[in-house]
Amino acid sequence: MTMIPTETGHAPARPRLPRALVPLANILGFLWRSPTSAFGLIVLGLLIAMALLGPVLAPYDPYAQDLQATLQAPSAAHWFGTDELGRDILSRLLFGAAITLRIIFLVTIVVGPIGMAVGTVAGYFGGRVDTVLMRVTDIFLSFPSLILSLAFVAALGPSLNNAIIAISLTAWPPIARLARAETLTFRKADYISAARLQGASPARIIWKSIVPMCLPSVVIRLTLNMATVILTAAGLGFLGLGAQPPMPEWGAMIATGRRYMIDSWWLVTFPGIAILLVSLAFNLLGDGLRDALDPKQMNRR
Amino acid sequence: MLRNPGWLSPLLRQAGTILVTLLGLLVLTFVIGRLMPVDPVRAIVGEEATREVYEHVYQQLGLDRPLWQQFLMYLRDVASLDFGTSLRTGQPVLQDILHVLPATIELATFAIVIGAGLGIPLGVIAAVKKDRWQDHAIRVFSLTGHSMPIFWTGMIGLLVFYAALGWVGGAGRMDQFYIGLVPDVTGFLLIDSALAGEWDVFRSAVNHLILPASLLGYSSSAYICRMTRSFMLDQIGQEYVTTARVKGLSERRTIWGHAFGNIRVQLVTIVALAYGALLEGAVLIETVFAWPGFGQYLTSVLRMGDMNALMTCVLLVGVIFIALNLISDLLYRVFDPRTR
Numbered sequence: 156m157t158m159i160p161t162e163t164g165h166a167p168a169r170p171r172l173p174r175a176l177v178p179l180a181n182i183l184g185f186l187w188r189s190p191t192s193a194f195g196l197i198v199l200g201l202l203i204a205m206a207l208l209g210p211v212l213a214p215y216d217p218y219a220q221d222l223q224a225t226l227q228a229p230s231a232a233h234w235f236g237t238d239e240l241g242r243d244i245l246s247r248l249l250f251g252a253a254i255t256l257r258i259i260f261l262v263t264i265v266v267g268p269i270g271m272a273v274g275t276v277a278g279y280f281g282g283r284v285d286t287v288l289m290r291v292t293d294i295f296l297s298f299p300s301l302i303l304s305l306a307f308v309a310a311l312g313p314s315l316n317n318a319i320i321a322i323s324l325t326a327w328p329p330i331a332r333l334a335r336a337e338t339l340t341f342r343k344a345d346y347i348s349a350a351r352l353q354g355a356s357p358a359r360i361i362w363k364s365i366v367p368m369c370l371p372s373v374v375i376r377l378t379l380n381m382a383t384v385i386l387t388a389a390g391l392g393f394l395g396l397g398a399q400p401p402m403p404e405w406g407a408m409i410a411t412g413r414r415y416m417i418d419s420w421w422l423v424t425f426p427g428i429a430i431l432l433v434s435l436a437f438n439l440l441g442d443g444l445r446d447a448l449d450p451k452q453m454n455r456r
Numbered sequence: 457m458l459r460n461p462g463w464l465s466p467l468l469r470q471a472g473t474i475l476v477t478l479l480g481l482l483v484l485t486f487v488i489g490r491l492m493p494v495d496p497v498r499a500i501v502g503e504e505a506t507r508e509v510y511e512h513v514y515q516q517l518g519l520d521r522p523l524w525q526q527f528l529m530y531l532r533d534v535a536s537l538d539f540g541t542s543l544r545t546g547q548p549v550l551q552d553i554l555h556v557l558p559a560t561i562e563l564a565t566f567a568i569v570i571g572a573g574l575g576i577p578l579g580v581i582a583a584v585k586k587d588r589w590q591d592h593a594i595r596v597f598s599l600t601g602h603s604m605p606i607f608w609t610g611m612i613g614l615l616v617f618y619a620a621l622g623w624v625g626g627a628g629r630m631d632q633f634y635i636g637l638v639p640d641v642t643g644f645l646l647i648d649s650a651l652a653g654e655w656d657v658f659r660s661a662v663n664h665l666i667l668p669a670s671l672l673g674y675s676s677s678a679y680i681c682r683m684t685r686s687f688m689l690d691q692i693g694q695e696y697v698t699t700a701r702v703k704g705l706s707e708r709r710t711i712w713g714h715a716f717g718n719i720r721v722q723l724v725t726i727v728a729l730a731y732g733a734l735l736e737g738a739v740l741i742e743t744v745f746a747w748p749g750f751g752q753y754l755t756s757v758l759r760m761g762d763m764n765a766l767m768t769c770v771l772l773v774g775v776i777f778i779a780l781n782l783i784s785d786l787l788y789r790v791f792d793p794r795t796r
Binding site: 290298300382390395406420423430434437438442 | 480487
């Protein structure tokens with residue numbers, strides 16, 4: 156079982172980098188060489204920088220109204236213009252990056268473990284447990300994610316946190332399916348049988364031997380799903396069911412800007428471009444990751 | 457033909473699976489309905505009703521009974537196609553939905569034609585020109601379509617093509633002054649106006665349809681294009697393609713005649729699934745374009761807390777999805793000789 160690299164493993168295979176980080180560095184290197192994936196990496200880097208440094212970089216307070224300067228077109232003072240209450244759109248976009256990042260982070264830490272738990276348990280035990288868990292997964296899969304999220308938000312009440320819960324509730328099934336398929340491939344492997352013969356409990360086998368093996372593909376799948384998550388969150392914000400005003404969430408900004416759209420194009424244009432760029436970045440990155448980690452694709456080259 | 461049980465049992469198993477999924481769907485909609493922060497009795501009797509009236513309606517709705525009995529009542533109602541009355545319109549929910557559905561089907565059908573018409577050829581080209589500039593350009597083009605927030609693209613489209621250029625009609629299904637001119641026969645405006653011989657209305661309807669349908673189509677073409685590319689790559693890597701090339705068949709006939717013929721079945725499946733996914737985009741684009749269809753109905757009942765209508769809408773979307781999955785499965789069986 157020493158095959159599984161662990162963080163604590165010393166004696167690194169290559170100098171400088173801990174062993175667990177070598178594959179990661181290789182993947183990043185591969186991604187960097189493809190122009191489209193590199194673009195994705197840059198945009199995500201920018202998003203994180205914006206979220207962290209937003210409060211420092213923002214030229215204005217995102218909530219500060221200036222009724223003397225409403226609906227101003229982009230200018231030197233307000234690069235992206237101002238909205239109907241005179242708030243600086245650039246500052247609001249910068250603060251919105253933190254909200255987007257929060258959605259991504261929270262959905263990931265909820266969806267990953269749930270999907271992983273359902274999938275590995277179904278795959279490991281098989282039989283009736285598998286049937287029941289997969290039926291439940293199928294029911295959730297039989298909805299487009301936005302529609303199901305809409306229904307959940309309707310039940311829970313509109314707010315950013317409820318939107319995150321609703322999205323998480325709809326985003327775990329593909330992860331569960333994937334984790335199950337992975338588990339099935341090495342359920343019969345010798346090292347699992349060995350662990351079982353040593354008297355390890357199912358919980359211990361799943362946690363120690365199966366979960367680490369599923370992790371890489373689950374991470375890729377999560378990355379690929381992030382584009383959908385971002386679009387769903389923005390859609391909920393747009394419909395007034397996600398983040399509530401005056402929060403500078405990008406989808407909600409578009410919703411309020413819609414009323415002034417014909418005369419003040421900048422109100423909807425810039426938040427829309429922000430959403431498009433981030434979701435495109437995740438799609439390009441996911442595409443590149445698939446190429447990076449798919450052995451079939453590697454051989455074709 | 458004693459092999460009947462052989463092909464019958466997978467069908468039976470599938471029927472069982474569908475039944476279980478449907479039941480699960482009903483549990484889900486029931487739970488969502490119960491969780492909604494709306495008092496169904498208050499919604500019916502109003503704020504000023506006396507205690508007696510409230511109690512009466514409360515019992516009439518069966519809300520005093522245990523949950524499992526309420527669920528059984530719900531099942532019974534659904535089985536007899538009684539989905540309750542919409543609080544917003546006062547009409548039976550089913551009638552409401554049937555009234556708005558044609559507008560969405562019209563939109564989605566046009567969108568899928570555009571999406572498939574764009575996505576399939578692009579996917580084939582991307583596969584043939586793998587790793588060349590054409591492939592990269594198509595990848596960026598299609599992934600952009602997949603990454604656009606559709607409600608935003610709709611607004612930008614309206615700004616550019618309607619407000620600035622005036623090429624297309626604006627919001628709604630037709631120009632204001634045509635509304636009510638054509639009798640509502642099928643609910644599909646294009647068919648109705650053609651039947652009535654009102655070609656001005658027909659033109660106006662096409663004018664209004666073209667922008668939202670193109671945007672929806674573009675967003676769904678991404679998925680179709682990506683899948684077409686990967687199906688084609690699988691085919692191109694196979695030996696019969698090499699053989700065809702070696703024996704001197706033109707590249708065009710090799711690709712379109714041989715390889716493409718073999719992915720048609722898979723494409724049908726993909727297009728059917730993409731059609732279902734359009735419903736999601738329809739919810740958002742209908743809001744932007746004030747399109748009086750299912751998506752707008754869904755968002756309006758959501759805002760009103762119209763429990764019966766919302767539960768039915770969610771149920772309907774689930775059923776449509778299950779049906780599309782089933783249809784694509786059946787088409788697969790019919791068209792692919794290997795599955796017979």
